[in-house]
Amino acid sequence: MAFRFRGCYTAVVTPFDSKLRVDWDSLKALAHFQKEQGVRGVVPAGTTGESPTLSWKEHYRVIETYFECAGSAMETIAGTGSNSTEESLDATRHVADGGLRAVLLVDPYYNGPSSLEIRREYYEPIASAFPEVQIVPYVIPGRTGTQLLPQDLAILAREHPNLQAVKEATGSVENARLTRKLCGPEFSILSGDDDKTLPFMRDDLIVCSGAISVLSNVVPRAVEDLTEAALAGNLEEAERLGAALQPLFSMVTVKTEENTALGPVSVRARNPLAVKTMMNALGMGAGPCRQPLGKVTRKALEHILDGLRTVWDRNPEILEPIEKAFDVSLDKRLRDPKFSEGLAYDVAYE
Numbered sequence: 001m002a003f004r005f006r007g008c009y010t011a012v013v014t015p016f017d018s019k020l021r022v023d024w025d026s027l028k029a030l031a032h033f034q035k036e037q038g039v040r041g042v043v044p045a046g047t048t049g050e051s052p053t054l055s056w057k058e059h060y061r062v063i064e065t066y067f068e069c070a071g072s073a074m075e076t077i078a079g080t081g082s083n084s085t086e087e088s089l090d091a092t093r094h095v096a097d098g099g100l101r102a103v104l105l106v107d108p109y110y111n112g113p114s115s116l117e118i119r120r121e122y123y124e125p126i127a128s129a130f131p132e133v134q135i136v137p138y139v140i141p142g143r144t145g146t147q148l149l150p151q152d153l154a155i156l157a158r159e160h161p162n163l164q165a166v167k168e169a170t171g172s173v174e175n176a177r178l179t180r181k182l183c184g185p186e187f188s189i190l191s192g193d194d195d196k197t198l199p200f201m202r203d204d205l206i207v208c209s210g211a212i213s214v215l216s217n218v219v220p221r222a223v224e225d226l227t228e229a230a231l232a233g234n235l236e237e238a239e240r241l242g243a244a245l246q247p248l249f250s251m252v253t254v255k256t257e258e259n260t261a262l263g264p265v266s267v268r269a270r271n272p273l274a275v276k277t278m279m280n281a282l283g284m285g286a287g288p289c290r291q292p293l294g295k296v297t298r299k300a301l302e303h304i305l306d307g308l309r310t311v312w313d314r315n316p317e318i319l320e321p322i323e324k325a326f327d328v329s330l331d332k333r334l335r336d337p338k339f340s341e342g343l344a345y346d347v348a349y350e
Contacts, residue, residue, distance in 0.1 A: 005136070005165045005188040006209045006231060007040035008224040009077060010216040011048035013272050013279070014062055016287040022058055024065065026285040030217070031069035033284075033325045037220035040210065040227075041075030042066050043104055047143065048214055048272045051079050053290040056087075060094055067100060077136060077212075081106035085122050092130055102134040104167060104212070109144035119152040127160040134162055138212075140169035140192060150175060154182035167192040167212045168200070177205040194223070195249040198242040201230040214275050215248050218282065222318045244315040247307040251278065256299040260349040267348065269296040277304055281340050282319070283328035294345070301344035309334050 012034065015026035034042055044066035045051050045059050054062065063078045070076050080091035080103045092103050108122055127135045137156075141147040147170065156163045166183075168176050169192025179189055191197040191211040200208035209231070216223040222245055229238040254269040269277070273293050279286035281304065288295075296304065312319050312334055323330055333339040 004186070004209065005040075005075075005134075005190055006227075008210055008216050008220065008227045009041040009043050009075070009190065009212045010034050010039050010220055010223075011043045011046050011212050011214050012066060013217050013276055013286050014045070014049040014054065015285060016290060018288070020288065020290050022054075022062065023285070023287055026287065027062065027065055028069055029285065029326070031066050033321075034216075034220050035070060035073050036325065037224070037321060039074060039216060039220045039224050041077060042070060043077045043079060043212055046079035046081075046104055046138070046212075047106060047140075048217075048275070049079060050272060050290055050293070051081075056091070059091070060098075063095055063100070064098060067098070075102065076100055077102040077104050077134075079104050079106075081108075081138060083108040083111050085125055088122070088126055089129060092126055092133060096130055096133050101132065102136065103130075104136045104138050106138040106140065107144045107146055107148050109146070112146055115147060115149040115152045118146065118148045119156055123148070123156050123163065124160075127156065127163045131160075131162050134165070135160070136165045136167055136190070137163070138167040138169065138192065140167075142169075142171065150178040150182050153179060157183050157187055164188060165190060168208070169193055171196070173200075173203070173206070176200055176208070177203070180206050194252055195246075197223075198226060198230060198238055201227070201238070202235065214252050214271050215245065217275055217286075218278055218284070218322070219245065219248065219318050221321055244311065244318055247310045248278075251275075251304055251307050254296065254300040254303055256297050256303070258297055258299065258348050265349070267297055267300070269300050274300070274304060277301065277343050278308060280343055281305060281308060281333060282322050282330060283326050283333055283339070284322060285326065296344050297348040298344045298346075301340060305334065305340060 015023040017023045067076045078095040082088045165188035197211040210227045226241040276286040
């Protein structure tokens with residue numbers, strides 16, 4: 001089965017309304033935005049899409065709605081991972097029956113299986129059960145507390161023609177380099193960290209073929225252009241875009257130090273909270289996160305707004321597609337405080 005993942009795939013958010021129900025109209029609008037901006041594909045119902053808080057009924061409908069909106073213009077990689085192999089088998093069967101031919105499987109979180117167990121008791125049963133479906137492991141030990149190692153990934157790639165790609169989100173150059181060495185030149189390594197996409201694509205010992213991006217929820221055309229420039233060997237253009245996007249790449253996670261009566265504490269606004277805050281500030285209708293995710297602190301919100309203003313002032317063409325697609329004035333939204341009301345906790349600590 002010859003297939004390579006290349007370019008930008010957006011790990012799409014799931015929009016919710018004020019009552020924390022899935023906002024299907026907003027979801028379709030966001031899907032069409034991705035399609036119009038020309039990304040290679042979308043990844044619905046992954047962890048950026050808040051899959052841990054979706055019911056399986058919602059989960060399937062989110063995937064199906066993105067798939068229908070994508071049509072033949074975009075590839076759809078369905079998030080069907082779980083910390084239960086049986087659940088992942090059921091989910092993969094459901095989407096395969098619906099016509100999807102690629103799934104993203106996050107390493108089993110919390111249970112703590114070894115890499116050997118992850119390979120033999122999770123990826124192997126699913127890859128064997130669905131030889132017609134492309135299986136993309138999602139390796140992110142900072143979230144899952146475990147990791148499929150490059151050695152076991154290479155064994156999977158050798159034994160399963162339908163497992164020839166990985167979403168690399170370990171944050172480790174050494175891990176990515178070992179993956180390339182063991183899995184070979186035809187294997188697709190997709191960056192799972194926006195700020196590492198270009199460095200990993202430029203590294204001759206990694207040769208990353210693209211990204212499953214969070215920030216492309218906001219700027220899909222720019223991230224797609226960056227990956228395409230790097231793939232074409234146009235490194236000058238890729239570097240230019242990377243520099244222009246850096247203020248956004250640095251905000252996938254926003255960390256602030258907050259003062260409390262009991263001493264200072266560190267607060268991290270992790271994906272998808274920061275990106276949804278950006279989208280809402282820009283008028284893109286992402287809505288709130290589902291609990292237990294909540295809001296950013298005021299310091300974090302100001303940091304996010306400052307980053308957006310920097311990009312808007314220096315490289316407005318990167319954000320301009322949002323104005324037409326969502327009928328907003330970004331200059332007004334980024335200058336008038338009323339548009340950011342309610343996006344942060346009024347008081348994080350008393």
